[in-house]
Amino acid sequence: DTAVSQTPKYLVTQMGNDKSIKCEQNLGHDTMYWYKQDSKKFLKIMFSYNNKELIINETVPNRFSPKSPDKAHLNLHINSLELGDSAVYFCASSQELAILPSYEQYFGPGTRLTVT
């Protein structure tokens, strides 16, 4: 059973289009994340949601809008796609107890977005 799943795995689209990436976790975790991995493999946090509430937004352009309909889902919608948005987007989840920073994050398989 897949713990964190993302769809689609590959997404090729043209500049200016709007697209969405979906993420679901079946681990019962209360916190979910979106990361962006650029062409140099550098991973950077974009957003973090805890119990459907946005708690971290790392200066991401407002063309990116995450939405969490429930604890198990965190979708990423991107408006007016640009060439620089081409990257691999990872969803992740963890169980946060806000006590110690010891809980690993489980990552989805990634979505490779190519903007042409």
Place this chain on the structure above:
Amino acid sequence: AQKITQTQPGMFVQEKEAVTLDCTYDTSDPSYGLFWYKQPSSGEMIFLIYQGSYDQQNATEGRYSLNFQKARKSANLVISASQLGDSAMYFCAMREGRGYSTLTFGKGTMLLVSP
């Protein structure tokens, strides 16, 4: 300043040998966690090992161990008896403090294991 530094862009090792991947970190928070993830060519991120700042002993998970030197702020990953399947990108990451925080990743080290 970078919070996580991995100074080895690439490492080569022969099968069955041990290899150490370096990671240094920067934080003023006394409570933090250090993680290592593996990313094979298939792209998924696989959690390997965790070390907490208050842990007295170095973490071990099978062939993986973490050489934690708190005073030096280093958290090197040691892979014993390398296997061909260990060829991958390895990322060191840190979470700081108590409460909600996210992982800050290093730039990664590409490990190639040769027969």
